[in-house]
Amino acid sequence: MRVKPFTESIESENEPDYEVALKSWQNHLKRNQSIIVDLFHGQFKSQITCPTCSRVSITFDPFNSVSLPIPVKKEKEIDFFFIHANNEKKAVKLAITYPKANHFVKDLKKEVARRLKKNPDNFHFVFSTYHAKEVIDKEETTLTNEIRKKKRFKNLFAFEIPQEDLQADPNDKVNIDIHPTKKGTSYYNSDIHKPLSFIRTVTMLKSYTVRQIYVKIFKYFRFIFNENWPEEEKESFVALSDEEAFDKVWTNAEKKPFLIHFVTTYSMADNCEFCGEKRCGNCVLNYDETTTLADLLSKIKDPTYHLEFEVVFDQVPDFVNLDSLNGFTDLTKRKASEEDTKSQESSNVTIEDCFEQFELPEQLGEENAWYCSKCKEHQKATKKMEIYKAPPILVLHFKRFKSGTSFYKKGKITQKVDFPIDDFDISRFVINKELPTDYNVEKIIPNFDPEPTIAEASTQDDSAATQNHNTMNVEDETPETKNGEMNVESSSGAANPDSLQYSLFAVVNHYGNMGFGHYTAYAKNHVQDSWHYFDDSRVTNENAESVCTPAAYVLFYKRKDWKFKI
Numbered sequence: 001m002r003v004k005p006f007t008e009s010i011e012s013e014n015e016p017d018y019e020v021a022l023k024s025w026q027n028h029l030k031r032n033q034s035i036i037v038d039l040f041h042g043q044f045k046s047q048i049t050c051p052t053c054s055r056v057s058i059t060f061d062p063f064n065s066v067s068l069p070i071p072v073k074k075e076k077e078i079d080f081f082f083i084h085a086n087n088e089k090k091a092v093k094l095a096i097t098y099p100k101a102n103h104f105v106k107d108l109k110k111e112v113a114r115r116l117k118k119n120p121d122n123f124h125f126v127f128s129t130y131h132a133k134e135v136i137d138k139e140e141t142t143l144t145n146e147i148r149k150k151k152r153f154k155n156l157f158a159f160e161i162p163q164e165d166l167q168a169d170p171n172d173k174v175n176i177d178i179h180p181t182k183k184g185t186s187y188y189n190s191d192i193h194k195p196l197s198f199i200r201t202v203t204m205l206k207s208y209t210v211r212q213i214y215v216k217i218f219k220y221f222r223f224i225f226n227e228n229w230p231e232e233e234k235e236s237f238v239a240l241s242d243e244e245a246f247d248k249v250w251t252n253a254e255k256k257p258f259l260i261h262f263v264t265t266y267s268m269a270d271n272c273e274f275c276g277e278k279r280c281g282n283c284v285l286n287y288d289e290t291t292t293l294a295d296l297l298s299k300i301k302d303p304t305y306h307l308e309f310e311v312v313f314d315q316v317p318d319f320v321n322l323d324s325l326n327g328f329t330d331l332t333k334r335k336a337s338e339e340d341t342k343s344q345e346s347s348n349v350t351i352e353d354c355f356e357q358f359e360l361p362e363q364l365g366e367e368n369a370w371y372c373s374k375c376k377e378h379q380k381a382t383k384k385m386e387i388y389k390a391p392p393i394l395v396l397h398f399k400r401f402k403s404g405t406s407f408y409k410k411g412k413i414t415q416k417v418d419f420p421i422d423d424f425d426i427s428r429f430v431i432n433k434e435l436p437t438d439y440n441v442e443k444i445i446p447n448f449d450p451e452p453t454i455a456e457a458s459t460q461d462d463s464a465a466t467q468n469h470n471t472m473n474v475e476d477e478t479p480e481t482k483n484g485e486m487n488v489e490s491s492s493g494a495a496n497p498d499s500l501q502y503s504l505f506a507v508v509n510h511y512g513n514m515g516f517g518h519y520t521a522y523a524k525n526h527v528q529d530s531w532h533y534f535d536d537s538r539v540t541n542e543n544a545e546s547v548c549t550p551a552a553y554v555l556f557y558k559r560k561d562w563k564f565k566i
């Protein structure tokens with residue numbers, strides 16, 4: 001046993017990275033010298049920025065493994081019904097995938113418009129149930145993800161506005177909510193109106209007569225008559241104008257298939273403003289050809305009351321199936337089968353995604369705040385980590401266990417991460433492609449004593465020890481450099497100096513969860529070039545392709561251009 005010397009951590013003071021990294025590595029070697037360091041230790045470059053004074057602290061810290069975060073898929077899906085202005089076209093159910101952050105209703109509309117070839121200005125999103133309705137305005141600032149969360153309890157619709165309503169004079173327009181219901185009998189045998197479908201909005205003009213109101217409502221629901229009309233007469237009925245068809249099924253019919261009622265239950269007035277009765281319970285809008293909508297509106301004294309209509313389907317012809325009111329074409333199902341394989345592929349996370357996530361600057365929290373020597377205070381600084389030098393044996397660990405404070409935040413990420421078996425080029429994630437053992441120490445610092453404080457290692461083979469931490473550069477001799485010049489480019493004789501290739505030779509798997517679990521391993525036999533699976537006392541042969549599973553927890557990679565020799 002030896003006493004390890006005290007070393008102070010080295011912080012860059014505007015010196016070149018290579019010099020600071022070298023000094024930090026020497027510091028590391030003063031306290032740690034072993035085959036473990038030579039094989040497994042690399043160097044991080046960590047950069048901490050103070051949010052208050054902008055002081056930047058750069059350090060080069062040794063590591064023996066890299067913990068990679070697994071990025072969570074940041075895409076969500078929202079589905080809804082698109083109701084065409086022309087009701088003859090069946091409503092469609094659509095599902096749209098969108099990025100969770102910074103995606104607004106206006107963006108959603110653009111996507112819908114693109115898919116259905118519609119004008120985004122001609123429809124709007126509405127939450128509607130059988131009992132309530134809420135128009136989504138503020139399309140610029142409402143997040144798509146917000147309405148997706150709300151949607152759990154409601155139905156979401158995109159209502160296309162008919163051209164004639166868009167063009168109508170805004171001063172003459174009145175939007176009226178329509179509640180479709182049907183007459184039914186309650187348990188106690190009294191007549192009740194059962195909601196039949198979700199609330200829609202129909203645009204009327206103040207100048208409309210009650211007849212025109214009836215025709216407009218008929219026009220809106222005409223599709224259920226068209227659809228169900230007996231085959232022999234269907235063609236001629238469909239060819240009729242709305243007025244003619246209305247006269248046929250309503251004006252000239254003995255049994256009126258529907259009646260419009262005022263919704264009076266929301267009014268605060270003591271007596272009904274339309275029929276004068278107390279609690280009239282949605283009295284009927286009597287059909288005539290002279291009273292106008294303006295006349296009806298003038299009767300309303302309660303300023304908080306908005307006119308709404310209940311459309312009660314009662315004596316509909318037998319052939320009319322009221323269920324077709326809610327019919328739609330489900331595009332989400334078709335989409336699911338068509339894009340199944342595609343979406344599966346794109347949802348896979350790769351190890352490159354993990355490295356990218358690892359390199360993202362992170363803001364430190366309260367609990368691991370950083371002490372800024374300039375501010376003399378703990379700060380929630382921004383920290384950025386990069387790999388400065390990677391070791392010959394690179395150990396990668398997936399952060400599968402979430403350490404949250406609440407029950408929901410804890411747990412294991414079971415996402416499969418794709419990783420290469422051979423030819424894993426990590427060059428874009430490593431700043432300096434030399435091995436940590438490749439620092440040209442003697443040439444930078446004259447008279448450098450490789451073992452200034454640590455006495456002879458227990459091993460008898462001191463030549464090996466010296467070689468190890470100094471020039472374990474392996475394939476060839478360290479390339480020649482001029483005296484005093486730093487040789488940053490010497491990358492162990494790699495064929496392509498821009499690439500940095502590693503190959504996998506072992507995987508540790510974890511099954512189970514936080515509390516309990518089971519570990520197994522895959523490992524490669526270099527002599528036979530074969531993979532094996534180790535599960536307790538059982539060892540089986542394995543294909544290289546099958547070692548990448550969602551259970552993968554720790555990966556062992558070997559630098560390809562490095563030949564191990566001691």
Ligand SMILES: [Zn+2]
Nearest residue numbers: 272275280283
């Ligand atoms: Zn009334």
Ligand SMILES: [Zn+2]
Nearest residue numbers: 050053372375
């Ligand atoms: Zn500061």
